[in-house]
Amino acid sequence: MLVPRVIPVLLLRGRGLVKGVRFKKHVYVGDPMNAVRIFDDKEVDELLILDITATAEGRTPPLDLIERVADQCLMPFGVGGGVTRVSEARDILSAGAEKICLNTAALEQPDIVSRLADAFGRQSVVVCLDVKKSWTGRREVVSRCAGRKLSGDVAQAARDMAARGAGELIVQSVDRDGTMEGYDIELTRAVSRAVDVPVIALGGAGSNEDLRRVLTEGEAAAAAAGSLFVFHGPRRAVLITYPDKAELEAIRGTTTHRNQQYEWDCAT
Amino acid sequence: MIVVVDHGLGNLRSVAMKFARLKVEAAVSADPAAILGADKLVLPGVGSFDAAMGNLRAAGLVAALNEAVLERKIPILGICLGMQLFTRGSEEGSLPGLGWIDGDTRKLVPLPGGERLRVPHVGWNTLTAREGSPLFSGIAPGERYYFVHSYAVFCDDPEQVAAETTYGPTFASAVRRGNIYGAQFHPEKSHHHGLAMLENFTRLAD
Numbered sequence: 394m395l396v397p398r399v400i401p402v403l404l405l406r407g408r409g410l411v412k413g414v415r416f417k418k419h420v421y422v423g424d425p426m427n428a429v430r431i432f433d434d435k436e437v438d439e440l441l442i443l444d445i446t447a448t449a450e451g452r453t454p455p456l457d458l459i460e461r462v463a464d465q466c467l468m469p470f471g472v473g474g475g476v477t478r479v480s481e482a483r484d485i486l487s488a489g490a491e492k493i494c495l496n497t498a499a500l501e502q503p504d505i506v507s508r509l510a511d512a513f514g515r516q517s518v519v520v521c522l523d524v525k526k527s528w529t530g531r532r533e534v535v536s537r538c539a540g541r542k543l544s545g546d547v548a549q550a551a552r553d554m555a556a557r558g559a560g561e562l563i564v565q566s567v568d569r570d571g572t573m574e575g576y577d578i579e580l581t582r583a584v585s586r587a588v589d590v591p592v593i594a595l596g597g598a599g600s601n602e603d604l605r606r607v608l609t610e611g612e613a614a615a616a617a618a619g620s621l622f623v624f625h626g627p628r629r630a631v632l633i634t635y636p637d638k639a640e641l642e643a644i645r646g647t648t649t650h651r652n653q654q655y656e657w658d659c660a661t
Numbered sequence: 662m663i664v665v666v667d668h669g670l671g672n673l674r675s676v677a678m679k680f681a682r683l684k685v686e687a688a689v690s691a692d693p694a695a696i697l698g699a700d701k702l703v704l705p706g707v708g709s710f711d712a713a714m715g716n717l718r719a720a721g722l723v724a725a726l727n728e729a730v731l732e733r734k735i736p737i738l739g740i741c742l743g744m745q746l747f748t749r750g751s752e753e754g755s756l757p758g759l760g761w762i763d764g765d766t767r768k769l770v771p772l773p774g775g776e777r778l779r780v781p782h783v784g785w786n787t788l789t790a791r792e793g794s795p796l797f798s799g800i801a802p803g804e805r806y807y808f809v810h811s812y813a814v815f816c817d818d819p820e821q822v823a824a825e826t827t828y829g830p831t832f833a834s835a836v837r838r839g840n841i842y843g844a845q846f847h848p849e850k851s852h853h854h855g856l857a858m859l860e861n862f863t864r865l866a867d
Contacts, residue, residue: 398783514753516781589778591779
């Protein structure tokens with residue numbers, strides 16, 4: 394049986410890892426290779442590495458770092474940040490990443506999604522939809538690190554990206570980012586129901602229970618998190634963690650609830 | 662020497678580096694002479710079926726691969742799209758495949774009347790390996806492997822299926838025909854048991 398994934402997200406700024414709150418107030422949390430080595434030891438399901446200043450600086454993530462990650466990792470990883478061309482994506486995949494994560498480029502020049510899907514197959518193309526609530530409480534898709542407002546119809550934007558060739562969608566709540574107050578379950582569920590590709594929830598995870606809830610109630614195929622796996626305790630001390638095998642079974646195990654229900658139904 | 666066949670697409674380096682970790686000499690090459698002189702071959706693959714087949718043809722590698730695999734019987738491991746290229750063809754493209762495995766590559770679709778199926782099939786899934794399958798020797802039967810694909814291999818001959826996985830339909834998650842081996846999942850990205858599978862491949866006697 395396919396199991397839902399639990400994915401640590403590492404934010405790269407320059408050569409260091411950072412983590413912020415609601416896309417702001419980023420603090421340094423360590424060396425990327427050190428974190429990758431620890432996550433590799435812990436046999437995580439998958440990693441996502443996002444270069445958060447690449448778009449603004451008009452570049453793509455450093456290839457030598459991607460190669461080092463690929464050499465180290467016995468698990469898959471995706472890379473995002475500043476990719477606007479097929480050739481840039483090819484370089485990143487050749488360096489050893491499984492997937493390219495698009496955000497600003499996909500939303501502002503959506504042709505890139507289909508061009509990457511044609512060149513590398515849709516399973517290599519992930520689109521991250523950053524979603525922020527406006528002052529009226531309406532959820533809007535934003536780009537450029539939440540600097541630009543785009544569509545007000547999140548489900549339609551998700552369907553559009555899937556139709557263009559995105560093999561997976563990340564739905565990230567900007568309002569929950571770094572708060573560790575729990576995912577935007579309603580948002581995740583709306584996007585999961587709108588598309589037939591796997592949906593990865595991101596933004597707000599503060600506990601294993603949050604992960605479990607977004608996989609069940611949010612109907613996500615994967616739960617991704619940053620702060621939960623890099624901070625520890627109320628003072629947010631930096632400590633790289635990941636659920637152990639038993640915790641993972643609990644996070645994922647309850648997602649077979651529907652199957653258990655089914656067996657019950659059969660028995661009665 | 663293991664030669665990782667370079668067809669210009671995807672994840673060649675990370676496959677080659679995993680052999681380095683196993684202390685097995687491996688090189689990435691698109692040279693027909695290197696392919697014919699290899700002890701073992703690996704055909705990885707990320708990308709689309711026609712792009713990969715087209716690149717193999719353009720580089721003049723189809724004849725070299727046929728000779729190496731069918732006549733010289735050099736063991737070959739196809740990974741993901743690489744394994745799909747072993748079939749007669751794919752719904753993803755119009756070019757014929759290498760035709761080494763009696764089967765076709767088809768899009769994953771829900772079973773008639775079945776539950777909703779999210780495609781691509783992405784993530785960790787189990788498989789049922791044929792008893793005595795050398796690639797899975799010594800690996801615990803319940804281990805999960807990393808899959809990321811929208812198309813899957815369906816074999817005519819169950820004898821050529823080395824392992825099965827169910828996601829919607831039941832498809833061949835590994836194949837074997839003589840010296841020809843394939844894995845739909847990514848052993849190079851499937852934790853230590855994936856590495857153990859690659860090691861099993863390096864230890865095959867012929």
